[in-house]
Amino acid sequence: MSETTAAGWGEGLGAAWAALRCPVCHGVMRAAGPADGSGDEAQGLLCGVGHRFDRARQGYVTLRSGHKNSQNADTAPMVMARERLLAGGWYEPIATALAQAVKAHARPEGVLVDLAGGTGYYGAAVLDALPGWEGICLDISTPALKRAARAHGRLVAVGGDALGRLPLGDGTADAVVSVFGPRVPEEIARVLAPGGVLAVVTPMPGHLAEVQQAVDGVAIHPGKPERLAQQFASLTRVASEEVVKGVTFSAQAARDVVLMGPTGHHHAEADIDAATLPTATTIAVRIDVWKA
Ligand SMILES: C[S@@+](CC[C@H](N)C(=O)[O-])C[C@H]1O[C@@H](n2cnc3c(N)ncnc32)[C@H](O)[C@@H]1O
Ligand SMILES: [Zn+2]
Numbered sequence: 001m002s003e004t005t006a007a008g009w010g011e012g013l014g015a016a017w018a019a020l021r022c023p024v025c026h027g028v029m030r031a032a033g034p035a036d037g038s039g040d041e042a043q044g045l046l047c048g049v050g051h052r053f054d055r056a057r058q059g060y061v062t063l064r065s066g067h068k069n070s071q072n073a074d075t076a077p078m079v080m081a082r083e084r085l086l087a088g089g090w091y092e093p094i095a096t097a098l099a100q101a102v103k104a105h106a107r108p109e110g111v112l113v114d115l116a117g118g119t120g121y122y123g124a125a126v127l128d129a130l131p132g133w134e135g136i137c138l139d140i141s142t143p144a145l146k147r148a149a150r151a152h153g154r155l156v157a158v159g160g161d162a163l164g165r166l167p168l169g170d171g172t173a174d175a176v177v178s179v180f181g182p183r184v185p186e187e188i189a190r191v192l193a194p195g196g197v198l199a200v201v202t203p204m205p206g207h208l209a210e211v212q213q214a215v216d217g218v219a220i221h222p223g224k225p226e227r228l229a230q231q232f233a234s235l236t237r238v239a240s241e242e243v244v245k246g247v248t249f250s251a252q253a254a255r256d257v258v259l260m261g262p263t264g265h266h267h268a269e270a271d272i273d274a275a276t277l278p279t280a281t282t283i284a285v286r287i288d289v290w291k292a
Contacts, residue, residue, distance in 0.1 A: 019172035022047035059149035062159030063167035081259035095125035110174025116181025120151030235290035
């Protein structure tokens with residue numbers, strides 16, 4: 001990824017920041033200086049009513065009103081495994097296809113939301129393909145947000161619940177990408193701007209099948225194309241493609257792909273080390289694209 005500084009703070013709020021809303025009252029947010037009134041560098045976000053959300057030292061801001069749905073947040077070992085696997089380039093074909101799919105339908109400028117974006121890997125790849133855009137990586141996992149805050153110079157990291165009301169204004173997102181993460185279709189439709197693009201990446205049957213079979217048969221549940229089509233019936237589907245590729249993982253990558261997935265929530269790292277993992281497997285995902 002080409003740009004690696006933490007985005008936005010200190011330079012005033014750009015288009016991505018302007019899309020954010022207060023998670024308590026849904027009001028517009030503005031940059032807030034230090035709580036003690038010293039200096040004017042943005043230290044957080046403040047809504048009109050006075051709800052204040054401070055920026056974490058690592059650069060992300062958490063916009064949540066409660067503590068719901070955190071049980072599925074990726075843990076630090078899962079995030080480290082995901083970061084290593086993605087840095088190894090094993091999923092680059094998915095990132096490249098996703099970036100091109102969004103670019104094909106996107107305006108010259110806009111705001112991208114990487115929903116349940118984890119470390120911001122896919123958000124950064126899409127922003128690389130869209131030079132006039134800014135992005136928001138929304139996730140509920142603190143270790144993931146720390147990385148997302150550094151993923152791309154135009155990507156801001158926001159702690160938030162993808163299964164609740166999104167901390168985003170109506171029609172503020174010109175593109176939403178949802179890669180292997182939780183989502184609420186009605187909320188995506190609400191935040192998408194007219195003409196905005198939605199790209200959803202889901203695993204197909206057979207995705208990493210050999211590796212998954214070796215770990216207690218814990219399967220990645222494939223996305224159901226009919227179900228997706230139903231969920232986004234208010235949008236117009238403009239493209240659908242499959243990325244299918246045989247890969248031979250390194251031993252480390254085979255372990256990481258298990259650790260970073262659903263299995264990572266249920267198994268200790270040591271259990272996964274002990275398993276004999278096959279390295280030859282298949283990446284098989286679908287990318288569906290809709291327009292609002
Ligand atoms: C399978 S990972 C995908 C991450 C990223 N899209 C990627 O593919 O690299 C699922 C992500 O969803 C996040 N997550 C789980 N529940 C969430 C929720 N309720 N709201 C926001 N993020 C959530 C996890 O922390 C994790 O980063
Ligand atoms: Zn508020």
